[in-house]
Amino acid sequence: MKLEKIKKIFIDFFISKKHTFVPSSSLVAKNDPTIMFANSGMVQFKNIFLGIEKPKYKRITSIQRCIRVGGKHNDLENVGYTSKHHTFFEMLGNWSFGDYFKYKTLKWSWELLTKIYKLSEDKLLITIHKNDEESYEIWTNKIGISKKKIFLINNNSDNFWQMANTGPCGPCSEIFYEYKKNNNIVTINELNNNSNYIEIWNNVFLEFNKKINKKTNQIILKKLPLKCVDTGMGLERLATILQNVKNNYEIDLFKKIIIYIAKKINFKDTKNISLKIISDHLRASSFLIMDGILPNNNGHGYILRKIIRRAIIYGYKIGKKNIFFYKLVPIIIKEMSLSYPKLIKKKKKIQEIIKKEEILFKKTIKNGLKIFKKITKKEKIITGKTAFILHDTYGLNINLIIELCNIYNIKINIKEFNNEMKKQKNKYKNF
Template sequence: MELNQIRTSFLDFFKGLNHRIVPSSSLIPHNDPSLLFTNAGMVQFKNYFTGIEVPAFTRAATSQKCIRAGGKHNDLENVGYTARHHTFFEMLGNFSFLGDYFKEFAIESAWQYLTEVLSIDRNRLYITVYNEDDKAYNIWQKLTGFSSSKIIKIATNDNFWSMGDVGPCGPCSEIFFDHGDKYQGGLPGTPDEGGDRYIEIWNLVFMQYEQLSDGKRIALPKPAIDTGIGIERVTAVMQGVNDNYDTDLFLNLRRASRELSKNEGQIASHKVIADHLRSSCFLIADGVMPSNEGRGYVLRRIMRRAMRHIHMLGGKDLMLHKLVPILVSEMSEAYPELKRAESVIKSVLESEEERFGETLDRGLKILASASEHLKAGEQLSGEVAFNLYDTYGFPLDLTKDILRGRNISVNEAGFEEAMEDQKKRAKAAWAGSGEQAEEKIWHQIYYDYGATQFLGYETHEAKAKVLAIIVGNTKVEEVEQGEAIVVTDKTPFYAESGGQVGDVGLAGKNTVLDVKKYSQGIFGHHIEIVSKIRVGEEIFLSVDNNNRNKIRANHSATHLLHKVLRDILGGHITQKGSIVNAEKLRFDFSHNRQLSSEELILVEEKVNQMIVENRLAIVDLSTPKDAIEKGAMALFGEKYGDEVRVVSLGSSVELCSGTHVRRTGDIGYFKIVSEESVAAGIRRIEAMTGMAAVAFSNTKQQVLKSLTASLKCAEVEIINKVHSLQAEIKSFSKDLSHYKGEYLASDVVIKNGNSYNFVYKIFSHIDNDSLKTVLDIVKKKNPHSLICLVNELNNQATIIISVSGNALEKLKSNDIAKFFTERAGGRGGGNINLAQLGGCNLHKIKEALKELEEISHVK
């Protein structure tokens, strides 16, 4: 059976046992900050197991995408060198909630699937149970008739699972397959356990206890089942191989890797490429983009390790992206997101491969130089490894992987020390800037008064008490003129946050230029003082409402734009940054190609359609967890408190603390101004709303009308008219260039020789294109010649030398170039037909030409 057939058979089997077939969740865990990536089938059901949520079904089965390449579970360095380590794998699993079924049914269904559906030889299966779990032992013995030699009791925590220090836990039972005595390794629980002979293929977790904080365990009122079966391992069993990389999926990827690299050897490298391609494709499809932090950095490490192995295979061309269609063909039926994101995946991989290629050679040379004196068993200094990471983007595990073949390790403690030293230097530099003193002021203000109360969602005006005034880095009691930062107990002014700029307005008679949020939620009003302000007095704060309304419109339009981009381009679109002010909005998002003009028009139309629908803006307060589970979009990396605002604008639902319009119609009109790339895999759209957008469109329309008048054509004919004019200009330019060349060539000096002519002239301040045109004309008229054309520029000279026809029997252009450099200096080079020099001494060039004329006359 092929891997895809096994996946289908598993899900069909449990569907027949009344299990809900639940699609795989994203590799990015849903509102679970404890995990970098989804690494097990039970992750999406965690809240069901803990009792936080009540499921709509009591039994489920899945095929879950998993990544283990970061954090606690990290298999990256082992991939390629073992038979079963992967960064990406699929975990098949069946689950029971609320006590629907427990040990007996879980054990019986697992045994039935393996021995009846897959027809695996029961005599090659072994069972382990927790040594205190007599119930599971007895069920297995009754079901299989196995003796204690094949149902093995394990006393260690290998057969007892817990979710954490407290919470659901319980014993495990594992099913092992015996690959035969040609492989090394002993039975589980024996001193020789491990190796490639006895391989775990299924783990059954019986959640029957709750671990309490005092160390006690109590029985759960409704036990649960969580099982996991590695599809790659079962596929190896079904295909009669011991190595996961010898199964159908990996064989196809490895075959393509060999063909593209034209290298049949180095099996480990082909394994690395196959595995890392899977990880990279699925991560990108789920919205992760390569970067220098978080999930993006893990993706970049995986990609670069694959690229390094391509380099080891001798691959000089970009290759990784060319393997994508093979993976998509193999896996997109089960995971359609691969097909939807195929073009993005290929583009990201190609871009990253180009980027890495620029630094790989330099980094490898430095690593080779730094490690050439090291012998097997020795260590590379952590400082060198850190320099490679910091300067050339070499992840530590890539450096370790490169040195692994020479049995050289890296001083990881030294690497961490160098990393820490850099952080300290950065911190010291920050402290030296005077900001540390300022930070203490804000901490003290918070300690004395608490956070500023924000009133801006309800009003744009309020009386407030002045709590503190800061001028420079010093607190003062009053200020009469100049600029100062004023802190009040409450404020209607929005402080710059989440990409939205701070409000402007008045504080009494004084102008509020900006508002920023400081330590612990203190709002600082940056004010131009014209009327005295004193600590302790009341002051009337008034936001410029016209300015705020423009900001509101732009911020709400940003939400609509985000939603429309995801609808049109795909779920991989995630916000990477934004700036919202009164003039325009700027939205950065993950996407690896330029949007077509048709796509931009469609985006604009869809946003304006949502504006015309005039949907009411609905703002709710919620916990981040509840909001995200109800479909609200959260920004990756954004820190949210215990309570968040959920802003709904039609079908757009996001967590946001900014100010927004009351109805989408208040935005008025949306117009895209530009779309461009700002970084690898990051695009930027700038847009305007309301009257600013109308003014922008009117200006463009006016320009269009002026063009039609000047070109004497209709609007629809402008492009054809411009193309026609461009062709005419190109033709005129070509003719002009030729006539100019003919004119410049008309008075060249021609010295006739016996077998060739010597042609030369000194020009003054002409462009290189004209000089080359003259050369072409002169060569055509003098096919057997030595031609030297000199261009004077600021008392220096450039010279073009050509040797053609019969002259080549006696002369070479590069020899003539050497003749000139020996007499007039300069630098350059060429071949036997053509050479060019620059930076020559003009006076000595003239002397050299006379000398050359005499030599040529003799010849």
């Protein structure tokens, strides 16, 4: 089942349940100091949850474009190295604002997965927050799920969802897919860290507004004006299951992107981690620029710059030392403009901005990388003093040095580097 069909089925299903389709908001989280980017589908509805705005519709469905780099949710370091993490991804979701609550959303999620997408019930597992007796009752007695398939989670970080450190939050019930039958008792650690399991859908029951007392650092949970439902299902993760693959980078969209990149840069190994990272970062960069972000050293622009430069570094790793990244943009336009036609209008600008950043970065990396490789031939660990010299003398940002160390399997003494930075600040603070 192709990606576009998966999206259409999802939207059509919830429209049949009297939901109104609302387009994705920008990746930039506007007028919200708690987060930089839309990291989930609920971001554009935050003021409705808080009671600041009245909802136009009580039931909504959407496919939200999301970025998870920086802040509470940061997947950057995992990209390419795991089968399921991305900087940019699309989130399928449905919302209720004071209308239906736990029973209907859990019932519909099960119906869509098992009756419409035809996933085997035997392959689905459920997690619930330890105090959520109502959800447990719904899953076991009303939907008919075996108690052996349900896991009560004690850890708030797993089954109590919040989009930032403060704001709307509540208990949630997650649905996992099990690739191969495992008759042993499964722990939450296995569910989250074993490649045999993948979380596909999270049903969040937003009941609280989390605040933190600045004086005592005490967490305060206040009831929201309306009981709301916020669900999220990662499109790419669902596609891996429906397309019978185990890696997000093997779904139809990424296959096309990676094959295109391999041909463009004349690199044959389409399974190489570098190509996965470049393909992910190409998508993220294109959409960030489409939404008005420019690379710079602050805020949103810093994240964009970091993503572009990380892609270029991985290009260097596989021998691509000339500027190449901006030339790859057409495949994103071709494969994703059906859902996001704005990409077509912004194509020229996206390429121009990436090209300019590549040229700028090439000057920095050319000399710095030579020095880095020369040092690491002799040393198995980058000392803090060496890292400081690379940073201060040769212009390599510390995040780039860390990234290079990750790529080339070199350790780095960050604590010592931070001490060197403090020494420099103290040296010049009175001038």
